[in-house]
Amino acid sequence: MPREVLLVAAYDSQLKWAMGIAAEFDARGWRCSVVTPSDIRSSLSDEQVTAAGGADVQRVPWDDLLRRARTVDCVVLAVQGTLVARFTDELELLRRAEPSHHEPVVVTGWVGIIIEKLVAGYLDRAGSDVIAVNSADNLREFTAAGRHLGVPPDNLLLSGLPLLPATPAPPADGPIRTIVFADQPTVPGSRWDRAYVYHRLLDHARTHPGQQVLLKPRHRPGEGTFHVMHDHPETIVAKLGRTPANFAITYDTIASLLPRTDLLLTVSSTAGLEAIGAGVRTVFVSDLGVHEKHGNQVLVPSGLLATFDDVAAGRIPIASPAWLADVFVGGGVSPVARIADRVEELVGVPAAQRPGRRVAAGPYLSGRVAVRSARALMPELARDPAAGGPPSATTRRALPVLLPLARRADLALRAFLPASWHRAARAGWYRLRVS
Known part of the structure; x- marks a missing residue:
């Protein structure tokens, strides 16, 4: 009988992360199921589910999810850290009240660049058996925090972000014909700052008629995601006057856009890492400054912060090799394969001896x-x-x-x-x- 993995997601970014891991388990012969807790805040449109791979997403109450989790071999929690903490704590209470020889290996991680609540997010996830760590610098932070708090590091796995390859493709060169700006729901937060960004994109399109400029919103009007957007790009762009012929708003997925993109711009979206992994030249736009509210403070070591003026003048930065080594952990093994390898190791370990149980007892x-x-x-x-x-x-x-x-x-x-x-x-x- 094949092993079974249950993947839990509530938003499109979480589903995208989970489906990448599901594809790896599926290739290894595991049976995969995807669920959304029906009694927590969530938002998954049919279009978002299709974009993430077209999974059959089941909606189940939280209590049913907990009990169902104890019937499978692995649970992958793609949800936010507070819900991971709730799940692992309540699962531990359920284990104590109703002991069982069969328990799932619990996996969690971060679905993108961690721009805030670094240590808090780690501690929320500390009761899991496998914490998929996106980068070496994150691992250093978590290990140090755990050491001071008496939390064993056994469940920390330096996997790399599951959306990325094992190593980045060589950066492309040649003329820039297509530019994509990967928008974010709440970065920048002010409508005036967002208007500035879109104005600069329109201005670049007007002054560079030989380049196609595409604005990729995070989601369509009326759809939702974890971070709530108050001013949709379509609404703001419509107030900025006529758009040039070489400018367009697109809802194609980042994965489908990257093969035809010569330069990706963003403030701090994880799409920037995906672009780097695909060998696409990338700029983290810094016109609005470097600040926690923009999430770009963690990208300073990348060497890829630049302004719209730099882009207009063709001054495209090159990523720092040391930063690349921190983000792409290498070794010839993809992040999703590292996660699946670790799960298959732990499935054969008695439940009481798995990392999450040892951490819970601390x-x-x-x-x-x-x-x-x-x-x-x-x-x-x-x-x-x-x-x-x-x-x-x-x-x-x-x-x-x-x-x-x-x-x-x-x-x-x-x-x-x-x-x-x-x-x-x-x-x-x-x-x-x-x-």
């Missing part, structure tokens, strides 16, 4: 799981028939697992809640203990 995650357990108890207390009445049957069944965790959570509540709140919460734990 001081950092055991406290987080305890707090998660305490939160889960509060709705049950509210549903009890009378104040001070006995706990529900559901709570009673969970007491052997939850009470030790609640005692740990008491320490956390004492540290962070006002004294009156802490006394009320503590009274709740006491009622459970003496019932």
Whole structure:
């Protein structure tokens, strides 16, 4: 019977990342299923699903996802870090309440360039068995943070971004005939800054009639993605006057555009890395400055920041070899193959000995799981028939697992809640203990 992998995504970028990994597992004979939790915020249009590979995306409630996860060999979480933390914490609680010999290998990572919450995002994912790390500099940051917090590094895998090849193709040369600007939903955030960027693209098209300038929005009007766009490019461009004949807005996928692109421009989109991997000359536009709000602060070491004036004058930078070595980890093995290789190693390891379980037993995650357990108890207390009445049957069944965790959570509540709140919460734990 073939092994099974369950892939979880809620947005188009997450689905694209997941489908790249799914293709590798499929090539190895695994059975792949893709799901979206039906009770969390998500947005996947039919066009976005088709662009990501046309998967049959099933919608299931979160609790059903957790239970289904325990029937497969591997779960790939392409969702944001907060949801990864929720999944791994609740899976750990479920394991303690209902032990089983069969547990999935849990895989997660980042679906693009990490431009914020670097350490927080790592710690959200720390309960996974495989954390696919995009670059060597990210790995250094995570390893150092884990060392200080007592989090073992066993689950960190320097895979490279799964959207990329093992090594970048040699940069193309020759005349620039087609320029693509890869837009982002919230970078830049201000409509005035976005108008500036689109104005410069239009101006470049007018002054370079021999070049085709294409603006690639992140999604179509009416569609959604993880970062919510407030001013769609079509709306702003329409207010900037007549567009030249050699300018167009396109919704073709980046993968289909790159083979016919001579220069890709963006502020900080992951499409820039995809272009570099494909050997397309790339510029991270810096006209608006280098700042965390633009996400381009992490791209300074690339050597690829330049202005629209530089582009107009033909001053196209070359990527730093040291930065390329950090992003494309090489070794002749693709990022998705590295991930699949590691999963196949861990499938044969007893569940209790896998990296995620060891991390969950450590001081950092055991406290987080305890707090998660305490939160889960509060709705049950509210549903009890009378104040001070006995706990529900559901709570009673969970007491052997939850009470030790609640005692740990008491320490956390004492540290962070006002004294009156802490006394009320503590009274709740006491009622459970003496019932």
